[in-house]
Amino acid sequence: MTEVEWLSSRKPRRMLEHLGDLRSDRRARLFVCACFRRVWDLLTNTQSRESVEVLERFVDGFAEDTDLRELLISSNDSLYNHQDVVAEAEGDIERRDFPEDFVAKARYAEALRDLSLAQGLVFIAENQVQAWEAASCVASGIGWSAEASIYGSASPDSGSSELACDSAIAQDQAMAFESEQQAELLRDIFGNPFRPVTFDPEWRTSTVMALAQQMYESRDFGAMPILADALQDAGCDSDDILSHCRDPQQVHVRGCWVVDLVLGKA
Structure with a gap:
């Protein structure tokens, strides 16, 4: 494939x-x-x-x-x-x-x-x-x-x-x-197995962690665009991560690769 x-x-x-x-x-x-x-x-x-x-x-x-x-x-x-x-x-x-x-x-x-x-x-x-x-x-x-x-x-x-x-x-x-x-x-x-993403631990600010944890536990991923903003504020410059969060057509569920990366579950 x-x-x-x-x-x-x-x-x-x-x-x-x-x-x-x-x-x-x-x-x-x-x-x-x-x-x-x-x-x-x-x-x-x-x-x-x-x-x-x-x-x-x-x-x-x-x-x-x-x-x-x-x-x-x-x-x-x-x-x-x-x-x-x-x-x-x-x-x-x-x-x-x-x-x-x-x-x-x-x-x-x-x-x-x-x-x-x-x-x-x-x-x-x-x-x-x-x-x-x-x-x-x-x-x-x-x-x-x-x-x-x-x-x-x-x-x-x-x-x-x-x-x-x-x-x-x-x-x-x-x-x-x-x-x-x-x-x-x-x-x-x-995610995209052809493009592995490296996550910088410094991006795990308190705001980023709180948003990701709340979405993971509630299964309500409506705050994904807000998570993208918080990650960007923390210095995240990964287009793959940010676009995944901001794509209005993207389905998100528990296990979402971006949320897992933030929470250290990946």
Whole structure:
């Protein structure tokens, strides 16, 4: 992968493969946690959200290996439960005498959505986080959610074949869009691996540190342009750092490479 390809890539799997040894477990876990944070509303049970929160605490040393092992056990139990729900929903469709029961198909798609997300939580709870596999599960979950929406809003007189086509298109588009967003997350967390940045400790003024810590803890990165000003006041002359902070199109999440550099977490 070239630098130009990295900066424009929409394929998180290829980007993760390119990172190789640069892909630390900490950053990989934060990347996948950010993927799940994007679909927070789809994590409809408390356990799923708590799983992400435990992993976020783990990467910062506020959770133990035993917490991770317990999380893996509970995530696997949840996965088995969702597999049963999928089987039940699939059987419900097969028991119908007509293929136009769109409510049953919507429920089946929702069950597959929840199963995909549950599988993703298992991947990030393992000792060696499987970042791509987990992110792919999130994208698949988004795709199934799009299909469920198509069938869930269908009128009784809708054509079955037409809906099948519409749902397939919606699923593909939703997954493609989610992959694009995941690529943006990778660029925020890993920066540009072709241009390593050296951070001068003298730039860590009290203002700079306070801004970075507040954003890291709150996950509200609205003060990134202010952080750029504070860094510049401290003597920072790195175009890569300052432009990353000031880019209005840039997505920022916990693990942002600039904030990590400031806090000494990189």
